[in-house]
Amino acid sequence: MSERVISVVAALIRDNDGRVLLVRKRGTAAFMQPGGKRDAGESDVAALSREIVEELGCRVIENSAQAPGVFDCVAANEPGFQVRAAVYAVDVEGAIKPQAEIDQVVWVDPRALPDLPFAPLTRDHILPLARAL
Numbered sequence: 001m002s003e004r005v006i007s008v009v010a011a012l013i014r015d016n017d018g019r020v021l022l023v024r025k026r027g028t029a030a031f032m033q034p035g036g037k038r039d040a041g042e043s044d045v046a047a048l049s050r051e052i053v054e055e056l057g058c059r060v061i062e063n064s065a066q067a068p069g070v071f072d073c074v075a076a077n078e079p080g081f082q083v084r085a086a087v088y089a090v091d092v093e094g095a096i097k098p099q100a101e102i103d104q105v106v107w108v109d110p111r112a113l114p115d116l117p118f119a120p121l122t123r124d125h126i127l128p129l130a131r132a133l
Helices: 044-056 120-132
Strands: 005-013 020-025 066-074 082-090 102-108
Touching: 005 020, 005 044, 005 120, 020 044, 020 120, 044 082, 044 102, 066 120, 082 120
Parallel strands: 005 082
Antiparallel strands: 020 102, 066 082
16 A cells, blocks of 8 residues: 655744744644645745745745755644645745635744644644744
8 A cells, every 4th residue: 555645845934922823724623834735846945935825925035945854744634644744944024814725824832832723743843843943
């Protein structure tokens, strides 16, 4: 049986207070990083920049992307799948407003987490990473 892996790019966006931006997609419960799947031939940063515009209406600041790593974990919304996420810490400019499939945007303090359902990638990898930065 082949491994069922969804390959995505995900953004670690922080504000001046170190809080992390999370989104909840329409029809789902888990809060996660903004991001998504690459289009054919798209680089990670190009895909992430496109997804940020589509999901949040703001722009990734050019040359701000830093790559802390690629992480594998259980997919939040696709039972039986794994997600392989290339994570990039990016700075954004412009107003952040939920667009397209995004129902909710929250800023969370990685050192004092609210009682929210987090996607496995966010809970097990991104938030610990944000605490360490």
